[in-house]
Amino acid sequence: MDGTTWDGVERLRDWLDAEASPAAAGDVKLLRVLKIGEEFGEVAEAVHGALGANPRKGASHTWDDVHKELCDVIVTAMVALATCTPDARKLLEERLSHLVDRVSA
Numbered sequence: 720m721d722g723t724t725w726d727g728v729e730r731l732r733d734w735l736d737a738e739a740s741p742a743a744a745g746d747v748k749l750l751r752v753l754k755i756g757e758e759f760g761e762v763a764e765a766v767h768g769a770l771g772a773n774p775r776k777g778a779s780h781t782w783d784d785v786h787k788e789l790c791d792v793i794v795t796a797m798v799a800l801a802t803c804t805p806d807a808r809k810l811l812e813e814r815l816s817h818l819v820d821r822v823s824a
Contacts, residue, residue, distance in 0.1 A: 725808050728797045735798065751799040758795045762788040 768780025801807040
């Protein structure tokens with residue numbers, strides 16, 4: 720991932736830090752990680768909608784909606800990682816390299 724992506728992630732993290740309520744200040748890491756689950760739920764809802772799997776709602780979403788929600792999950796996870804560690808860029812690159820190496824062997 721290039722620096723522009725991580726620059727954007729850090730801007731989002733900084734904005735969230737500035738907007739965080741005082742009550743949540745001690746739980747910022749926890750809340751950012753839990754937000755990933757919320758975003759995943761939106762992906763699941765979009766997939767159901769794209770497939771028309773909910774008879775009550777029918778075809779309520781498109782595959783473009785699914786793609787956007789998947790991007791939200793990725794960005795949310797990156798923001799959570801950047802919140803949890805100052806080495807987020809390095810850790811993600813190392814982990815991705817490890818996973819790719821595993822399947823390339």
